[in-house]
Amino acid sequence: MIDRRSFLKLCAAAGIGTGLFGYRDVFLHMVPGNDRGRKARHPVYGNGQEPEWLLDPETGRHRANPKFILRHTVDLQCHSECGLRVKIERRSGRITRILGNPYQANCRSDYLAYDMPISRTATLPGTVCARGNTGLQTVYDPYRVTVPLKRYGPRGSNRWRPISWEQLIEEVVEGGRIFADTGDPASQDLEVLGLRGLYERRHQLMDPEAPELGRRTNGLVLQGGRIKATRRAFQKRFAHAFGTVNEYEHTNTCEVSHHIATHQVYPGKHAVKPDIRGAKFLMFWGTSPGDANFPMQTLAKYVSEARAKGLRYVVVDPVLQRGGVLGDYAEWVPIRPGTDGALAIAMIRWIIENQRYHAAYLSHPNAESAEAAGELSYTDATFLVVIEAGHPLEGAYLPAEKLGLEGEHVVIGPDVEPAAAEKAETSVLDYRGTVDGMHVRSVFGLLRDSAFRYSLAQYADICGVSEDKIAALARAFTSYGRKAACEFYRGVVKHPNGFYNGLAIHMLNVLIGNLNWKGGISAGGGGYQAMSGRYDLKAMPVPKP
Amino acid sequence: MTDPFLVSRLPKFPEPLYELLNVAHNRPFSLLFANYSWFLGLAGGVALVWVLTARGRGRRDPVHQLTMPLAVVTIIAGFLNVLAEVRQPGRLYTGYLYGWNEWDTAVIKYGIILLPLFLVTCWWLTFQCLDRAALEKGIAGLPKGLRPLADLVTFWSRRYDLFAQPLTYRLVLGAVTVLGLFAPLYSGVFLMYEHGVPVWNSPAQALLFIATAVTKGAAVFLLLAPLLYRLATGTRLRMTAYEPLRWLAVAGLVVSAVTWFGWMWWLGRLGTTTDQQFTALLAGPYHALALWHWEIIGLVLPLIVLATLLFRYRIATWLAAFGILWGSYAIRLLVVLGGQALNRSGAGYLDFTLEPQVIAYTGFSTIFLLGLLAALLLLPFHQLEEEG
Numbered sequence: 001m002i003d004r005r006s007f008l009k010l011c012a013a014a015g016i017g018t019g020l021f022g023y024r025d026v027f028l029h030m031v032p033g034n035d036r037g038r039k040a041r042h043p044v045y046g047n048g049q050e051p052e053w054l055l056d057p058e059t060g061r062h063r064a065n066p067k068f069i070l071r072h073t074v075d076l077q078c079h080s081e082c083g084l085r086v087k088i089e090r091r092s093g094r095i096t097r098i099l100g101n102p103y104q105a106n107c108r109s110d111y112l113a114y115d116m117p118i119s120r121t122a123t124l125p126g127t128v129c130a131r132g133n134t135g136l137q138t139v140y141d142p143y144r145v146t147v148p149l150k151r152y153g154p155r156g157s158n159r160w161r162p163i164s165w166e167q168l169i170e171e172v173v174e175g176g177r178i179f180a181d182t183g184d185p186a187s188q189d190l191e192v193l194g195l196r197g198l199y200e201r202r203h204q205l206m207d208p209e210a211p212e213l214g215r216r217t218n219g220l221v222l223q224g225g226r227i228k229a230t231r232r233a234f235q236k237r238f239a240h241a242f243g244t245v246n247e248y249e250h251t252n253t254c255e256v257s258h259h260i261a262t263h264q265v266y267p268g269k270h271a272v273k274p275d276i277r278g279a280k281f282l283m284f285w286g287t288s289p290g291d292a293n294f295p296m297q298t299l300a301k302y303v304s305e306a307r308a309k310g311l312r313y314v315v316v317d318p319v320l321q322r323g324g325v326l327g328d329y330a331e332w333v334p335i336r337p338g339t340d341g342a343l344a345i346a347m348i349r350w351i352i353e354n355q356r357y358h359a360a361y362l363s364h365p366n367a368e369s370a371e372a373a374g375e376l377s378y379t380d381a382t383f384l385v386v387i388e389a390g391h392p393l394e395g396a397y398l399p400a401e402k403l404g405l406e407g408e409h410v411v412i413g414p415d416v417e418p419a420a421a422e423k424a425e426t427s428v429l430d431y432r433g434t435v436d437g438m439h440v441r442s443v444f445g446l447l448r449d450s451a452f453r454y455s456l457a458q459y460a461d462i463c464g465v466s467e468d469k470i471a472a473l474a475r476a477f478t479s480y481g482r483k484a485a486c487e488f489y490r491g492v493v494k495h496p497n498g499f500y501n502g503l504a505i506h507m508l509n510v511l512i513g514n515l516n517w518k519g520g521i522s523a524g525g526g527g528y529q530a531m532s533g534r535y536d537l538k539a540m541p542v543p544k545p
Numbered sequence: 546m547t548d549p550f551l552v553s554r555l556p557k558f559p560e561p562l563y564e565l566l567n568v569a570h571n572r573p574f575s576l577l578f579a580n581y582s583w584f585l586g587l588a589g590g591v592a593l594v595w596v597l598t599a600r601g602r603g604r605r606d607p608v609h610q611l612t613m614p615l616a617v618v619t620i621i622a623g624f625l626n627v628l629a630e631v632r633q634p635g636r637l638y639t640g641y642l643y644g645w646n647e648w649d650t651a652v653i654k655y656g657i658i659l660l661p662l663f664l665v666t667c668w669w670l671t672f673q674c675l676d677r678a679a680l681e682k683g684i685a686g687l688p689k690g691l692r693p694l695a696d697l698v699t700f701w702s703r704r705y706d707l708f709a710q711p712l713t714y715r716l717v718l719g720a721v722t723v724l725g726l727f728a729p730l731y732s733g734v735f736l737m738y739e740h741g742v743p744v745w746n747s748p749a750q751a752l753l754f755i756a757t758a759v760t761k762g763a764a765v766f767l768l769l770a771p772l773l774y775r776l777a778t779g780t781r782l783r784m785t786a787y788e789p790l791r792w793l794a795v796a797g798l799v800v801s802a803v804t805w806f807g808w809m810w811w812l813g814r815l816g817t818t819t820d821q822q823f824t825a826l827l828a829g830p831y832h833a834l835a836l837w838h839w840e841i842i843g844l845v846l847p848l849i850v851l852a853t854l855l856f857r858y859r860i861a862t863w864l865a866a867f868g869i870l871w872g873s874y875a876i877r878l879l880v881v882l883g884g885q886a887l888n889r890s891g892a893g894y895l896d897f898t899l900e901p902q903v904i905a906y907t908g909f910s911t912i913f914l915l916g917l918l919a920a921l922l923l924l925p926f927h928q929l930e931e932e933g
Contacts, residue, residue: 004779
């Protein structure tokens, strides 16, 4: 029988020997400092990327690494259109890295002045979001579509084959039996009128029996993708010059309800944004900073900076997103999808009931009156609306000319007499009465009546947010003066009632009078002028179709 | 079964959603990091036990003597696992040449100095705890040419007694305490430095790793001391004298439980979105690992056994000690893999797939550990008169 020490010796030899044998590959790679089986380029950083900048130890300055080319461009993978700095290997011409362009406002809070030399930006990189980074994968995606694809089976069969650009242009322009090669019995004998043939018939009606359909050229439908400003301008010019009104782009099928709701409240604007860095309290409806909206990374940066300085914010969303909306600076308010309008109107009800709206601001009926009081804008809150049932003007503003007043709209002045809105210095906010034999109501009064149609409990039932929470949100929203704002986006508007959801949320901003105030909602101010500059597209008339 | 301590405001992850189609992220760590953390934790734990038992019967104490060989082999096993984990193992030694400057803000630059120092210290103390006369005899019995080498390897331990002077003795105890705390702390702090994994960015896991290290340091002796002593000396060890170790384990278990449940309470109620998702993960697909392997087997049952009269039953003590070792591995697995499971894109979670290579390295490192331990048990240990 084996003794104790022999047993230990045997175990030692077997254990150490087996262990070393099992780890032989590890040791073999360790000695030469290999990285994944290859000799590492750098003893510490392994086979990581070679930097695009080289530090001159004598001067302490950076200079460009001649092995790479840096190109600045714009990321069109989303609507934010952030600036990119693309690192391209000079030898292969391949992109090796995508960074943010530090000169572009989306990519740095303290974006750099254009006159700063590029070599000084080596240690001031711009940021780019995850999607921006994946541009590399998009460019080199083996399945990326880089040539025209033509269907060669029945519709819906998902069978495509690449064709040349010349073939595409030939078939689209000249038409004919262009689907003859598809083998699709439904379309292979179809005689298609190409663009040339269509254009030659531009003076013919599409259907003489239905002249409202317009000319034959309306048969061309141009559906663009996410194109904006300049590209949209060219698409529009081409379509209109050709003679079709059927020219669309991404927004027509996406967040158009957001734009229309915004336009209804802030005429001429289709988007407003909160002044995040100046705000004390923000409500994000159907969009979470850091997860959605645009410019996504800019919003995320600003919110991060602001919450470190005391910003509180609430995200109203059925889904808890990953933007860090929990903790003592932020709150997630879950809501039933598509019921944001109910929550907004409930808050409006509470605000009106508790007189937490900005009555002085809302009482200014014109720009002069508002400006004299130090306001930056005015509203139609005191304008009178005809509510006389069956009256031809029911639901419309009461026209000043109807009362023989000089102006366009009518308000009730401080003397409780009708006055032209354009001339009055102030006006009664909540008015119901009879003017010239017509029942009228101020706009603010109509909002009040609408909000008071349901109780908080009923609103709570609809949206799934408790009465207490509604009251707390409304109280918080009205506790920071004008340094509060509501921002909303697709989660709110992409419903059949999206327009009304948006309208109700905008009303919250209006009630506290935060338009264009620091920390409030901003209706634009500056930005990149896409339609002027190298090509002055504004000066070029857009032909009518 | 619902875990009353894991309260998440998020719904549980649906079971079929193991892997969602999303941008794939490489995971920085596999099972091997959990191994590394567990072995280093055990080394730190037994080193702390060494310090605590030093005041008793000193260097002749069986537990005291067996501690340092155990620390040595577990540190080496930890190193083996991390070597297999990193894709560029050469980085570890090039770190000594360039790390201090190149890894300027990384905790690793402290680890690459203090952990090898811990190993060298434990190796040195292994020989200092031996019977000097027997060591002298053993080295003298070697061929003449090998004696200088043996002296070098043993740091000339046959020629001096580190514990003879109170000052040096206290210095050694202090140094081992610092290094013993650092070893389990390090793997927790290392995770905290990993960017992009919010769950790891918490000091709770560092505290948890220390507490579980102390617990398993005590548990490993409750479980293995008689066997190791028998193998080392051929004599039997009566465990009655080592009952105080159970109170050390109990203290560690209590601190672990408070830290764990406090952490989960905080995450579930006040944590960020990612923290919430982590708790949802623990309440969903990782539920068994969290509840059974860690909370029940690793915490509650050992606590019941060691804090009550059940301790008198040898089998119960062994099971409790085994549960502690098992549970301390489960908690590391939970934290390491759970942190990585959360998809940065927010869609579902990434499932963990055990790779054969990882299993192989786990097995080889364990076999190596056992072999090295067997070799160290051949050293001349003191034998207490009352044993045998």
